[in-house]
Every structure is written in structure tokens, then in C-alpha cells.
Amino acid sequence: MGFYLAQLLTGLANASSLFLIACGLSIIFGVTRIVNFAHGSFYMLGAYLSYTLVTHLSALGALGFWGGVLVSALLVGVIGLLVEVLILRRIYRAPELFQLVATFGILLIIEDAALAIWGAQDLLGPRAPGLSKAVRILGEPIPQYDLALIVIGPVVLGLIWLIFHRTRWGVLVRAATQDREMVGALGVNQALLFSSAFFLGSVMAGLGGALQIPREAVNLNMDLSVIGDAFVVVVIGGMGSVTGAFIAAVLISVLNAFAVLVFPQISLVLPFIVMALVLVVRPYGLLGKPGSEKGAPADPEAPLRPLNPAGRLAMGAVVVILALVPLVSADFTMILLVDVLIAVLFAASLHFIMGTGGMISFGHAAYFGVGAYAAALVVKWLGLSMVPAMIVAPVASGLAALVFGWFCVRLSGVYLGMLTLAAAQIVWGVTFQWQDVTGGDDGIIGVWPAKWASSETAYFYLALVLCAGGVWLLRRAAHAPFGYMLRGIRDSEIRAEAIGVDTRFHQWMAFTFAGTLAGLAGVVSAFAKGSVFPDVLNISSSIDALIMVLLGGIHTLLGPLLGASVFVLIESWVTRLEYWRFIFGLIILGVVLIAPDGLAGALSRLLAFLKARIRPGTDTKKEALHGQRS
Amino acid sequence: MLEVRELNSQYGGAKILHGVTMTLGANEVVALLGRNGAGKSTTMKSIMGMVRQKSGSVLYEGAEMLGRPSHVICRAGVGYVPEERRIFKELTVEENLSVGKREKRADAPEWTLDHLYTLFPNLKERRRNLGKHLSGGEQQMLTIARTLMGNPKVVLLDEPSEGIAPVIVEQMAHVIAELKREGLSVLISEQNLHFARLVSDRAYIIEKGQMRYEGTFAELDAQPEVSAKYLAV
Incomplete structure (x- = not known):
């Protein structure tokens, strides 16, 4: 009996951690409609910052620990705010894919920044003063810190509920979660609202990470390992619903605590199986509302056009040139080219689902x-x-x-x-x-x-x-x-x-x-x-x-071909460098911010521009439109 | 008050408005008539800064509004009541109203909760209910009340009589008359000629994104072929 209670309490403590990070993600998604991969990075940064702060403040005892945790959470909030203002604000109207990939670029950059600052080794943080022991409940030892976490989760849920229901800001956030365009038309400055929601969400991620240091070693894999579970919790709870996130976190963590007793290997897959089951029964999650699945409103797509004869000729020429490559080049080039071909087919098949099928x-x-x-x-x-x-x-x-x-x-x-x-x-x-x-x-x-x-x-x-x-x-x-x-x-x-x-x-x-x-x-x-x-x-x-x-440009069928080729070439070059994630992240952000229609789009804009220079009097805009969609 | 000149708007590749020009005078109620898909809603959304690709000019009290974000246009004194009753379904009636609340304006009437509850008695009874639990007519009233909480000088009413019971349409006519009595200027988009005639001073007819007619209802009645051509279904 005591053993099962101990499992339950461990599950509930995990649920609190998971809830903290997931509720931040849910708030951010609800208001800005951005699927934020970088949320995992904010969690990781929270852990690293609090490791540094709490270690330095250890002389202050409990005040040092809890003060360090709170300050780290706030610092992460400020970092999140910077990311929102400098990068995400520019791409709120872009298709989901851009936002997703951009936040992934941010994740790569933060990962290498953390590597440069804290190094690659796992860091063991100090325990919370006064909560470092275990208490015996029905004969089983339960860490005091777990009990503290079990209390912190519901307390945070209560605080957020109060903010959302008792303050004007909270009412505006809830309204924006339902119809942000209308909130703007009623005179609310969306940019401010988005930034503040992003700040709060990032603080929650930072807090989740900071509170984790007495429980697990801080490491560079924390970002991606947590983001999968956080997504699952947000989706099961219903995107944008904080209460839903809490219920889902408890459900997943407690189920997991017991399922591992029967089938230890299941913990990697269990959250995803639960999510699949919940979504089949409730397509908007437990507490989600119809409409909560929609990303940012984007402009409608222009029609695709089949390739004109010149384009067909060009494609044929590319294949012929490729076929001639073995005659002139070394084995290494061919290995690289096989990689390119594989990537092209893989990307083209994904583009078919997304670009033509409209399913992300x-x-x-x-x-x-x-x-x-x-x-x-x-x-x-x-x-x-x-x-x-x-x-x-x-x-x-x-x-x-x-x-x-x-x-x-x-x-x-x-x-x-x-x-x-x-x-x-x-x-x-x-x-x-x-x-x-x-x-x-x-x-x-x-x-x-x-x-x-x-x-x-x-x-x-x-x-x-x-x-x-x-x-x-x-x-x-x-x-x-x-x-x-x-x-x-x-x-x-x-x-x-x-x-x-x-x-x-x-x-x-x-x-x-x-x-x-x-x-x-x-x-x-x-x-x-x-x-x-x-x-x-x-x-x-x-x-x-x-x-x-994305690199190639989602609106054209040529896009994935170009994008995959360039991706493989860049990757084979950049991964030899020490901080390649950082460079790669910068390249991704560069494409998203500078050439949002991808390489194919940028290329056809360039072509249209040149054509207009050679043949003055043609309608540049029209040409550009034609070129882009071929 | 509000002057629209040569307004062109498009969504993606589809051009919706082609050089729309119209004016709304102080304390005037003007109807924007046209069939489904003629461009009425797009005109209103473009004025409100809710359509991204547009060109031309939208002057409000002489200041250019084109290209400004909607919250700036709203704060300048233009209130927008969307079609299809876009209330916040998961918020209570009072929370819905509070989202619309803005500072008092020296040159426009101030709408307090009490004043709005006298104009819309149903809303007072239901002020603790969630938006989604209101009837269609109540939701329509709530969208108008919510916009009035911003103390606007100009109100854009998009299809106020669409899809609501005849008795509510009557109440709507009464509300519009009240807005005019309070000194506001109102632009309403309508497919219902009868209702438009009841409440407005002047009319424009829009078809395929172009203005086809401008004048009083008396003039419009003298040319039955105009309404037959552009409005009859």
C-alpha cells in the first residue's frame, strides 16, 4: 500500500514540473498561435541559470535557493521577451511552418550558447535547504522536495486562474485566445498583449526548469527531451487551456508512474499513446474549444501552375546534367549527391502533404x-x-x-x-x-x-x-x-x-x-x-x-527540390564546425526573416527583376506572381 | 467625418475592392447596400485596418488611417461591429463588455454599463452568463454594446439584421436611431433594403467591388431599375 502511495506521490511531483512548463506553452500558443519549440530552451535556461545563481547564493540558505529560482525564472522571461520582440513579432502572420522552424532555429542557437557558457558536462545542482531529506509515509521514504512540488503546482494553477479571471489583462488574454483580431479591433494593442503573454509563458518555462535542479542533473538535452512531453500535455489538455494542461499533466505523470511498474519500457511511448487516444475521442483535447487548433491566420494560397515548356526543359536539363556527373567527378561527390537526391524526395513528399494537402x-x-x-x-x-x-x-x-x-x-x-x-x-x-x-x-x-x-x-x-x-x-x-x-x-x-x-x-x-x-x-x-x-x-x-x-519555399513545387539540395550541402559543410548549431540556427532565422518565400521565391523575384530590366515595360508584379507559383 | 478614396483591397491573389470611394458625414446614418460577396464587409474591414493588402486612402477627421493597425483606428474613435457576431464565447457578458472598454472621449458620448443596460435590457439579466449561452439576437446586441464601450464617434455596423428574428430587427432599428440621437455617425452594410430604408439617410450600392450608385432613398426609388440590377436576388 505504502509503495503504491509513494508511486502516486512521485507521479504527482512529476506532474507539477510538467504542468509548469506546459502551462507556459499553452498560454503562449493560445494568444500568439505559435508552436514554440524554443520553450524547451527556456526550460533548460531556467535550469542552468538557477544552477549558477543558487550555487552562488548558497550562503543565504533557503532565501538564496528560492530567490535564485525566482530570479532565474524572471531572467528567462526577459530572454523570452527579447526573442519575441526581435524575431517572432515579425512572423506572426507567416504560415505555421515558418514559426515552427524559426523557433527551432532559436532552440539551436540557445543550445550552443549554453554549451559555450556552461560546457557539455552534466551539472548537479544543490538541494533545497530544509527540504533535502525524505519523510516516511506508510513506511516509504518520500523526498520532502517532491512534497513541496506537489504543493507548488496547484498553487501556480490557482494564481494563474486568479490573473486570468480577476484582472483586465487576464480577461484580454482569454479574449485574444478566442479571437485576437477582434480584440485588436476593440482597441487593444496586440503587440503589447502578445509580448506580455510571451513573457509570462517564458517565466513559467524558466520556473519549471529552475525548480528541477534538485531533482535531476542539468544538461544540454533538457530542451528537446522536455518539449515532446510538454506538447503532449498541452494537446491533451486542449491548446490554450491552463486547467486542461494541469489535468493532462497529472494524467500523464500518474499513469506513467504506475505503467512503468508493469512494463518498464513504456515510458518513452506512453504519453504519445495517451495523446493519440484522447485526440481520437476528443479532437480538441480535454478542455480545448473548437477553433483552438487554428494557427495564425495567413493569406490564402495562389493557385499552382504547371511548368511551362521552358521550365520543363530546365528540369530535364538538371536530370541530364546529374546523369553526366559520374563521368567527371569523384566518388565523394556522388555520395553527397545521393544524399541530396534522397533529401529531395523526402522533402518533396512532405511538401505534398503540407503544400498541396494543407496538412501540417x-x-x-x-x-x-x-x-x-x-x-x-x-x-x-x-x-x-x-x-x-x-x-x-x-x-x-x-x-x-x-x-x-x-x-x-x-x-x-x-x-x-x-x-x-x-x-x-x-x-x-x-x-x-x-x-x-x-x-x-x-x-x-x-x-x-x-x-x-x-x-x-x-x-x-x-x-x-x-x-x-x-x-x-x-x-x-x-x-x-x-x-x-x-x-x-x-x-x-x-x-x-x-x-x-x-x-x-x-x-x-x-x-x-x-x-x-x-x-x-x-x-x-x-x-x-x-x-x-x-x-x-x-x-x-x-x-x-x-x-x-521552408528553405525552398512552401508555395512552389520546385521549392523542396531546391531546399533539400541546399540543406544537404550546407549541412555537410557546417556540421564540421564546432558551434554548427549556432550557425545553422542563424541561417534558418536569416531565411525566415529575409526570404520568407524561400529560395525558390527569392530566385523568381530576382529573375522577374532582371527580366524587367532587360525588357522595360513589362509588368514586374505580374511576372513575379507567375514566377513564384511555377 | 470619414472619407474613403479609391480604396483597393485584396486577399492573396484575389482582388476584392476596385477603387471604392465614399463619405460618411457627421451624425449621418449611411447604408452600404449590395449582394452577398459584393465587397461590403471587405470595405468595412479595410477601413478598420483588418485587411493587409490595400491601397488608396481612408481619412478619419482628416487624418490618414490606411496602413495603421486596428487598435489605433479604434482608439481614434472608429468602432467596428463585425458580422456573424464575433463575441468571445467563453467570456461572460460583462467580461465581453470590459474588453471593449476605453477611455472617455471629449467629443463623443460616454457609454456606461448602466446606460447600455437600459438600451439592451436583456444583457443586464444575462450579465453573468457566458457568451455562448446567449441567443442569436442577444449575441448581436452584445457585439454592439461591446463596441459602444469604446465610446466611438463613428460606428461601422456590418449586416446588423442578418440572421436574427424580426422582433430583434425592430429593436435593432431602435438602437440605430438611438445612436444617431446621441450624435454618432453610423455606416451600416445591408442586404435588406427595407431595413436600410428604415434607419438610414443615404445609400451607396456596391457590386463586384465597385460603387455603382450613390444617393437618397427617394432618388433610388425613382430608379427601380438600379435596385433591380444590383440588389435583386
Whole structure:
């Protein structure tokens, strides 16, 4: 009995920590509609700052500890405020993808900044004075600090409730969560409201991190490891609902505390399974409201145009030039080019879901990874050779997309994105834990191509045919009636439904189709590298694909091609540097702020400008519009 | 009071307004008539700074409002009542009203809660209820009251008679008359010619984003072909 009570109390203490960070995320999302990856960084910064402050103030006893914690939280709030004013304020009207990728860029920058300041080693913080012992409850030792946390969570919830219901600022925040445009039309300065909400949210993240130092070592992985769980809690609770976040935090943490007793491996996947189940029953989370799934309002999309003859010629020329590369260049170039081809197909398949299908996916790596693992598994366990493996793999990833897609297309907006993330995390968790079959962290090695394709040149041609073919299929689909339907659904689901389109079915099929082709990219990658590791399935890998789509420009079908190429080239250069995350983050922010229509957009603006210079009198604007959407 | 000149607006690639020009005089009630999708709401949203891509000029008391954020335009004295009753559904009636509250203005009447409750007696009874629990008519009244809390000089009323019961439409006419009596200027967009005639001094007709007609209702009645062409469904 005492043992179970101890588990329950541990669960509740964890719930308090999780609630602090999740409620900040929820407040920020509710008002600004930004899915803020950097929230994990704020949590981590809170922990680092309080480690430094509390260590220096240890002579002051309890005052030093709690003072240090509060000051760290406030400092993190100020950092959050700076981020909001300097960067995010410029992209509130941009599509979700931009905001997401921009906040990920901020996360990278903060991670390297923390590395430079605090170093790579884990830091063990001091314990809270007066709360460093354990009390015995029914014979079980319970850390006093856990009991303090169990009290702090509900107290913070109560304070936030009071702020939201008893102050004018709180009423404005709640109003803005429902209809921020209308709040502006009633005379409220949105910029101020957003900044202050962002400040409060960041303070909560900082507080969550600062309170964590007596419980776990401060390290550089805290940001990404916490953000997944925080998203889950926010989504289960309903985006924008603080009370919902509390209930969800308790639900997840307590379930987890007991589930690990039965099945210890489950803790990696459990939150995501719970989220998937909750979303299927309640598509807006426990306390979320219809409409809470919508990101920032963005301008409607202009229609896609098929390539004109010159464009087709250019694309053909690119393929021909690529085909000639092996004649003149070294093996290393070809290995790099195979990476580019794989990335292009992967990014193009994600773009199909997002650009044409209008569904945001934070977990596209799942299908790439399932393709890669399916190939590796049939090679390793069934002894199949490359060609059958290359047939099995896309089918497997297509099936995975069919299953997960069935759930995902029932949701929309950010909830949909979160469910795709959950799907990817579940696949990753299973792969990581199921050591006997997948090799766990050690991956599967020895996935070599067939003899005829084993030379760098032969494999390059194979990759070129498969990837160019895959991209061609995606383009065909986008310009086929199927693509028209998808774009129609994207632009107005209600109208598409009213003219008799089965919207869910089309989205489901689009999801499956894109998943299949991502799987094709995955299998090409598996045989190119000769091995598969769980990394291909993790959040960073999904975000890489998002960055490629963004780099290229989301409004054009050429975008992902350009974006993926540039991404792989930059990555292969920059990752050799010491603080590459910092540089990469800066590049991402640069693209988001300077060329929000991506490289393809920037390029066509440049072309239109040059054309206008050569042929004076043409309508530059019109040209630009044409160029951008080709 | 309010002067719109050569206003062009677009959403993405779709141009909605093509050179709209109109004026609203002091203490005048003007109707902006037109069919569904003619550009009435876009005109109002453009005046209010809620459409991003636009060009032309919107002068309020001689000052250029085009390109300013909506909260600045609101604070200058322009109140906006959206169509489709965009109340805050999860806030109580009184909280909804408090969001609209702004400082008293020297040159416009001040609306206190008591004054608004006499004008909208239903809202007083329901002041502790959540917005989503109000009836359609009550929600419509709440959107107007909420805007009046900002003590505006000009009120833009987007389709006030849309989708509400006839008895409420009557009450709406009474409210608009009261606004005029208090000295406000009102621009209402309407599809309902009968209702517009009841409450307004003058009318504009907009079609496909262009102004097609301007004049009094007497003049409009003398040319039945105009309303047949631009308004008949």
C-alpha cells in the first residue's frame, strides 16, 4: 500500500514540473498561435541559470535557493521577451511552418550558447535547504522536495486562474485566445498583449526548469527531451487551456508512474499513446474549444501552375546534367549527391502533404524511417536481396501511413501536426526499445546493395532513377484531379464537402501516398549507408525535412527540390564546425526573416527583376506572381 | 467625418475592392447596400485596418488611417461591429463588455454599463452568463454594446439584421436611431433594403467591388431599375 502511495506521490511531483512548463506553452500558443519549440530552451535556461545563481547564493540558505529560482525564472522571461520582440513579432502572420522552424532555429542557437557558457558536462545542482531529506509515509521514504512540488503546482494553477479571471489583462488574454483580431479591433494593442503573454509563458518555462535542479542533473538535452512531453500535455489538455494542461499533466505523470511498474519500457511511448487516444475521442483535447487548433491566420494560397515548356526543359536539363556527373567527378561527390537526391524526395513528399494537402506534419520522419527499417529488417531476418527489399519498404511505409493517417486526418491544424508527431515518437520509441528485433540504439548494419548496384556510380544512377521518378509522381499527382481536390479541400474544406468531395478520404490517401514515397527515400538511404539507426525516426529528422521545405519555399513545387539540395550541402559543410548549431540556427532565422518565400521565391523575384530590366515595360508584379507559383 | 478614396483591397491573389470611394458625414446614418460577396464587409474591414493588402486612402477627421493597425483606428474613435457576431464565447457578458472598454472621449458620448443596460435590457439579466449561452439576437446586441464601450464617434455596423428574428430587427432599428440621437455617425452594410430604408439617410450600392450608385432613398426609388440590377436576388 505504502509503495503504491509513494508511486502516486512521485507521479504527482512529476506532474507539477510538467504542468509548469506546459502551462507556459499553452498560454503562449493560445494568444500568439505559435508552436514554440524554443520553450524547451527556456526550460533548460531556467535550469542552468538557477544552477549558477543558487550555487552562488548558497550562503543565504533557503532565501538564496528560492530567490535564485525566482530570479532565474524572471531572467528567462526577459530572454523570452527579447526573442519575441526581435524575431517572432515579425512572423506572426507567416504560415505555421515558418514559426515552427524559426523557433527551432532559436532552440539551436540557445543550445550552443549554453554549451559555450556552461560546457557539455552534466551539472548537479544543490538541494533545497530544509527540504533535502525524505519523510516516511506508510513506511516509504518520500523526498520532502517532491512534497513541496506537489504543493507548488496547484498553487501556480490557482494564481494563474486568479490573473486570468480577476484582472483586465487576464480577461484580454482569454479574449485574444478566442479571437485576437477582434480584440485588436476593440482597441487593444496586440503587440503589447502578445509580448506580455510571451513573457509570462517564458517565466513559467524558466520556473519549471529552475525548480528541477534538485531533482535531476542539468544538461544540454533538457530542451528537446522536455518539449515532446510538454506538447503532449498541452494537446491533451486542449491548446490554450491552463486547467486542461494541469489535468493532462497529472494524467500523464500518474499513469506513467504506475505503467512503468508493469512494463518498464513504456515510458518513452506512453504519453504519445495517451495523446493519440484522447485526440481520437476528443479532437480538441480535454478542455480545448473548437477553433483552438487554428494557427495564425495567413493569406490564402495562389493557385499552382504547371511548368511551362521552358521550365520543363530546365528540369530535364538538371536530370541530364546529374546523369553526366559520374563521368567527371569523384566518388565523394556522388555520395553527397545521393544524399541530396534522397533529401529531395523526402522533402518533396512532405511538401505534398503540407503544400498541396494543407496538412501540417511534424512527424514525417516516421515514414522515411519505416521504409529504411523495413528494408533493413527483411534483409537481416528474411535474407532478401536489395530489389525485393526496395519493393517491400515503400509498401510497409505506405501501410504505416495508412494506419496513422486514418487517425490524423480526423483532426486539423496543430492537433493534426501533434498527432503526426505522436505517431513518429511511437515508432521511434518502439524501434529504440525493441532491441531483439531492431537492435535498439545499435541499429541494423550490413544493409548492402546488390552486386550490380554496389559501385558508387551504379548506385548513384539507381538513386537518380528512383528519386527523380518519385518526385515526378508527386508532381503528377499535384496536377492531377486528385491534386485539384486536395487543394480545394485545403482552401475551403466546407465548400469541398458541399460539392460532394469525400474530404477525409482524399486527405487520407494523400497522407498514404506521401508516406509511401517518403519510405522510398528511406530505403534508398538505407542501402546507400549500409545501415539504419533510430536517429532517422526522431524529431530532429522530421524537423530537417520541414526546414528543407521552408528553405525552398512552401508555395512552389520546385521549392523542396531546391531546399533539400541546399540543406544537404550546407549541412555537410557546417556540421564540421564546432558551434554548427549556432550557425545553422542563424541561417534558418536569416531565411525566415529575409526570404520568407524561400529560395525558390527569392530566385523568381530576382529573375522577374532582371527580366524587367532587360525588357522595360513589362509588368514586374505580374511576372513575379507567375514566377513564384511555377 | 470619414472619407474613403479609391480604396483597393485584396486577399492573396484575389482582388476584392476596385477603387471604392465614399463619405460618411457627421451624425449621418449611411447604408452600404449590395449582394452577398459584393465587397461590403471587405470595405468595412479595410477601413478598420483588418485587411493587409490595400491601397488608396481612408481619412478619419482628416487624418490618414490606411496602413495603421486596428487598435489605433479604434482608439481614434472608429468602432467596428463585425458580422456573424464575433463575441468571445467563453467570456461572460460583462467580461465581453470590459474588453471593449476605453477611455472617455471629449467629443463623443460616454457609454456606461448602466446606460447600455437600459438600451439592451436583456444583457443586464444575462450579465453573468457566458457568451455562448446567449441567443442569436442577444449575441448581436452584445457585439454592439461591446463596441459602444469604446465610446466611438463613428460606428461601422456590418449586416446588423442578418440572421436574427424580426422582433430583434425592430429593436435593432431602435438602437440605430438611438445612436444617431446621441450624435454618432453610423455606416451600416445591408442586404435588406427595407431595413436600410428604415434607419438610414443615404445609400451607396456596391457590386463586384465597385460603387455603382450613390444617393437618397427617394432618388433610388425613382430608379427601380438600379435596385433591380444590383440588389435583386
